Amino acid sequence: MKITSEEALKRLSRSQQTFTKLFQHGSLLIEIYKPHKVDLQEPHDQDEVYIIISGSGTFVRGTQRTSFTEGDLLFAPAGQSHYFEDFTDDFRTWVIFYGPKGGESSTTPSS
Numbered sequence: 001m002k003i004t005s006e007e008a009l010k011r012l013s014r015s016q017q018t019f020t021k022l023f024q025h026g027s028l029l030i031e032i033y034k035p036h037k038v039d040l041q042e043p044h045d046q047d048e049v050y051i052i053i054s055g056s057g058t059f060v061r062g063t064q065r066t067s068f069t070e071g072d073l074l075f076a077p078a079g080q081s082h083y084f085e086d087f088t089d090d091f092r093t094w095v096i097f098y099g100p101k102g103g104e105s106s107t108t109p110s111s
Contacts, residue, residue: 003022027099030094031094034091035087035091039083043080054092055090059082
């Protein structure tokens with residue numbers, strides 16, 4: 001299976017939403033996400049990874065704030081408040097949900 005970012009963006013455009021599901025296998029769910037001006041997402045039931053396709057901005061996770069740009073990988077554990085702010089108009093990201101509801105246990109310190 002292969003989904004290019006161009007194909008994912010076409011599917012997103014057809015959905016007329018800020019995100020669309022692209023692939024699911026077991027607990028793994030992959031989406032593409034492109035918020036418009038404001039990110040209104042709520043905490044999720046599963047652990048979540050973002051891989052930035054394009055754009056830049058600030059990622060807020062709990063009380064932490066970090067800048068991001070194309071190619072960066074960001075992590076949000078299940079249930080934790082997180083959102084993007086001050087992002088450029090060309091911001092788009094892969095979203096990868098995985099694992100059980102409530103998230104997986106960590107055996108190493110997270111950053």
